[in-house]
Amino acid sequence: MKVEIVDNPIDRLSAARIAPRCTARAKSTGMRCEAPAVRGRAVCRCHGAHGGAPKGAGNGAFRHGLYTGEAIETRRQTRALLQEARELLAQF
Numbered sequence: 001m002k003v004e005i006v007d008n009p010i011d012r013l014s015a016a017r018i019a020p021r022c023t024a025r026a027k028s029t030g031m032r033c034e035a036p037a038v039r040g041r042a043v044c045r046c047h048g049a050h051g052g053a054p055k056g057a058g059n060g061a062f063r064h065g066l067y068t069g070e071a072i073e074t075r076r077q078t079r080a081l082l083q084e085a086r087e088l089l090a091q092f
């Protein structure tokens with residue numbers, strides 16, 4: 001939901017209140033977290049919205065190269081090309 005932010009502090013507060021909420025649930029109670037979710041994510045900052053280590057060689061645990069960014073991108077492009085070819089062939 002898009003809310004127009006104006007200079008009235010009361011309006012800003014109500015805009016914050018209708019922000020999308022975190023979807024995480026507590027193991028102990030089963031209740032929803034209900035903190036505001038990070039923009040573009042389903043969960044709040046405490047529940048892993050920016051999860052994972054930064055990308056890069058410094059953080060890699062490389063063993064065989066199957067999951068390097070380059071390998072993943074190559075597979076993605078190959079899949080897209082195959083999908084395109086299948087769609088083209090399906091027309092005949």
Ligand SMILES: [Zn+2]
Pocket residue numbers: 022023024033034035043044045046047
């Ligand atoms: Zn949360």
